[in-house]
Amino acid sequence: MxxxxxxxxxxxxxxxxxxxxxxxxxxxxxxxxxxxxxxxxxxxxxxxxxxxxxxxxxxxxxxxxxxxxxxxxxxSFCHPGFQLALPFLLELLWAFLNRIPSACALAHQHRHFITRRFLFCLNRLIEYFRICHDPLIVFPDFGHKKAIKLLEMVYSVGKPHIFGKRYHDHFKIGFMAL
Ligand SMILES: [Zn+2]
Known part of the structure; x- marks a missing residue:
């Protein structure tokens, strides 16, 4: 554990x-x-x-x-099971979801995997924000827009590791865990 x-x-x-x-x-x-x-x-x-x-x-x-x-x-700058540090991981996600090109070879290697994983974890993120922030919060239906809105909410919490720890303390797993 x-x-x-x-x-x-x-x-x-x-x-x-x-x-x-x-x-x-x-x-x-x-x-x-x-x-x-x-x-x-x-x-x-x-x-x-x-x-x-x-x-x-x-x-x-x-x-x-x-x-x-x-x-x-x-x-708390780590995500369990991932080698990417949290600020870098979120930056890669943000760039990929917003179609910002990246010259970084490492980014290309990781971004498809982490984006797929993030999209897979959206429902649990919605649950987190409904429980811990606002039970009436509305999210877009479309997966891509939903993902961007959730990532904006993750950033709105403050530094990435603050969100990472709060989420982990709540669910006992990372927000990108299966
Ligand atoms: Zn024991």
Whole structure:
């Protein structure tokens, strides 16, 4: 299982602060609901594609002594299961949905996949905004316009990672998860 937490906005700052900052602790197990604080249980590295750069960021793993399961805490500029950092991922989506050409080779490689996935996840996004923002909000019928409106709403929340974490805290999965 993954939790998202706000750390630094940029992977380099996150990496620099990772070993010196006080660790976020998890006081109850989300798997078995034990109230015994989870043990710090090693670190793994994952890749984050941040525009033209790729970073290997350390991720802290936490372990429950009662059920033996683990929880990892990802910085909120990540989307679980995706290497693209959230600001870059949303920018690619925005460019593709608005037919803004991109010279970036990486963008071409990823944009079809992430756009298809985003379109697949629209209904859960609508549910999120109806529950957390306005139950009466109206969305266009047409998928493409609906997607643009939802992306505008995602941006209206503020920095991408703020939306990413709120959504994840609510549904316990990322907004692009299947
Ligand atoms: Zn447990």
């Amino acid at each position: 993954v939790y998202l937490e706000h750390f630094s906005d940029h992977p380099l700052d996150y990496i620099n602060e990772f070993y010196t900052a006080e660790k976020v602790r998890i006081d109850s197990c989300p798997h078995c609901h034990s109230c015994r604080r989870l043990h710090l249980h090693g670190i793994y590295h994952r890749h984050v594609i941040w525009y033209e750069d790729v970073f290997a960021i350390p991720v802290q793993r936490h372990y429950c002594i009662h059920c033996g399961k683990t929880v990892s805490i990802l910085p």
